[in-house]
Amino acid sequence: MLLLNLRKLSASSSTNKELKKLLKFNNIKSGDGVWTLNQTDGVGQYGSVWQGETNSHLAFSVYKCFENLNSKWIYSINSASALAVIKTLDYFNVPDLSIKWPNDILSGNKKICGILAENQIKGPQIKSIIGIGINLYEKSFNKLPNATSVFIETQKKPPITDFIQNLSQNLMFYMSFCVNLSIEELSKMFHNKLFFWKKKIEFEIDGSLVEALICRVHLNGLIELEFNNGKVKNFQSKEIKMIY
Numbered sequence: 001m002l003l004l005n006l007r008k009l010s011a012s013s014s015t016n017k018e019l020k021k022l023l024k025f026n027n028i029k030s031g032d033g034v035w036t037l038n039q040t041d042g043v044g045q046y047g048s049v050w051q052g053e054t055n056s057h058l059a060f061s062v063y064k065c066f067e068n069l070n071s072k073w074i075y076s077i078n079s080a081s082a083l084a085v086i087k088t089l090d091y092f093n094v095p096d097l098s099i100k101w102p103n104d105i106l107s108g109n110k111k112i113c114g115i116l117a118e119n120q121i122k123g124p125q126i127k128s129i130i131g132i133g134i135n136l137y138e139k140s141f142n143k144l145p146n147a148t149s150v151f152i153e154t155q156k157k158p159p160i161t162d163f164i165q166n167l168s169q170n171l172m173f174y175m176s177f178c179v180n181l182s183i184e185e186l187s188k189m190f191h192n193k194l195f196f197w198k199k200k201i202e203f204e205i206d207g208s209l210v211e212a213l214i215c216r217v218h219l220n221g222l223i224e225l226e227f228n229n230g231k232v233k234n235f236q237s238k239e240i241k242m243i244y
Ligand code: BTN
Pocket: 013, 014, 015, 016, 017, 039, 041, 042, 043, 044, 045, 048, 050, 058, 059, 060, 061, 103, 104, 113, 114, 115, 116, 130, 131, 132, 133, 134
């Protein structure tokens, strides 16, 4: 299996923005990526600010061009990335890992990683910049009670080169499922790690709190919920907030 072609940056405003610039000028190949422990102006979901402690937080981005993936099933890119992160965190003994739809990785019920896949659909190709922010060596999160890190969970600081190599291998492995023929299999693996799958949990929807059962996440990324009155409905991530 070929490895990703990764470059370490001593600092970067945002590793996703870095790759977007290269893509704009056609100066990047599928599998190229960058990472840094000093990201200064990170971007999160829906343009939010993503901050990480210098020398503790890993900001990692990779560019992949998918040729055999129907754009209806674009969420498989997020699923594959999430599964790769879980496999790596599990290898470094982080306990109780799950994927909180749509893009968070939890240890227990605390966030340890966020993923931001920025996709461009160009004819039959999907050009994707996959950004992964992992709390690695932080000792505490005073302002973020719902966050945790590899160090907090394991009392160990894995060497960064081992961590990057392991993540790179796992990304290559799970990305290979992002082809039309394999997405059902990927979806099965994804659901096995899905936080609160087939369980009831509270959501905030249109300003009200409602309990619903998580039925599944469709291949296009919509979540299917069943409410206590028996009604079933699909939602996009910006329409609902899970309370956990
Ligand atoms: C989220 O909102 O949970 C997603 C956060 C994604 C952050 C990562 S860090 C590496 C890459 N570069 C960025 O600017 N953002 C992503």
